[in-house]
Every structure is written in structure tokens, then in C-alpha cells.
Amino acid sequence: MESQAKVLRWLVDNEHEDLAAVHGMKSSAKDMMKHNAGWEEEISTLWLAAWKGYAPVVRGLASRGADINKAKNNGGTPLFIASEEGHVDVVRVLL
Numbered sequence: 763m764e765s766q767a768k769v770l771r772w773l774v775d776n777e778h779e780d781l782a783a784v785h786g787m788k789s790s791a792k793d794m795m796k797h798n799a800g801w802e803e804e805i806s807t808l809w810l811a812a813w814k815g816y817a818p819v820v821r822g823l824a825s826r827g828a829d830i831n832k833a834k835n836n837g838g839t840p841l842f843i844a845s846e847e848g849h850v851d852v853v854r855v856l857l
Contacts, residue, residue, distance in 0.1 A: 764794075766785075766789045766790060766791035766792075767791045767792050767793070767794040767807070768794070769785060769789075769791065770782060770785050770786055770789065770791040770807060770819070771794055771796055771807045771810075773785055774807055774810050774811050774814065774816065774819060775796075775798075775810070777814070779814070779816055782811070782816055782818075782819050783816060783818035783819060784818075785819075786811070786816070786818055786819035786820075786821070786822035786823060787818050787819075787821065787822045788822075789822075790826065791807075791822070791823070791826075792823070792826055792827070792828070793806050793807050793808045793823045793826075793828035793829070793832075794806065794807055798810065801834070803834060803835050805834055806828070806829075806832050806840075807819070807823060807828075808820060808823045808824070808828045808829075808830065808832070808840050809832065809834060809838075809839075809840045809843065811823065811840075811852075812840035812841070812843050812844040812849065812852050812856070813840075813843045813844070813847060815844070815847060815849035815851070815852055816852070817849070817851035817852045817854075817855055820840065820844075820852050820855045820856065821855045824855060824856070830856050840852075840856055841853065841856045841857070844856060
């Protein structure tokens with residue numbers, strides 16, 4: 763399962779939205795933390811998918827028990843970032 767989580771993270775990191783959506787919904791990939799150079803901290807795949815607006819990935823991770831309240835160091839949750847970025851579909855999934 764760890765390898766599935768790494769594949770999903772790679773797809774999200776590298777902006778392969780369509781493949782990430784399929785993998786996020788069909789695999790058993792779990793949420794994972796990874797250092798993100800752009801944000802200069804560890805962030806979860808769920809948080810990153812919410813920021814990018816990848817609703818199917820968010821739905822898949824949430825359905826497998828990802829902590830939807832896990833915040834970045836500044837307190838921003840996936841719901842906060844999705845609403846800030848205007849990703850209505852992601853907000854609906856998280857609510």
C-alpha cells in the first residue's frame with residue numbers, strides 16, 4: 763500500500779490530474795506526508811490535492827480514512843485551502 767501512496771503523491775505532485783483521479787479512486791492508496799519544496803514544509807497528499815482542486819483524489823483519500831482536518835503548520839486545513847482557491851467540488855467532498 764505504501765507504494766500506491768507514493769504513486770498517487772507523484773501523480774499529484776507532477777500535475778497528472780486525470781491519472782491521479784483514477785488512481786485516487788481505484789487504488790487503496792492512503793494519504794501520506796511529504797516535504798514540498800514550494801511550501802517549504804511537509805504537507806499531505808490530501809492537502810495538496812485540495813489546493814489543486816483534484817476532487818476525485820480528495821474523495822478517494824477521504825473515503826480511506828485520511829484526516830480531513832490535518833492542517834499545515836500555519837493552520838490551513840484542506841477545507842480552508844480548497845475554499846480559498848475556489849474549488850467548490852473539493853469543498854463539497856470535504857463537507
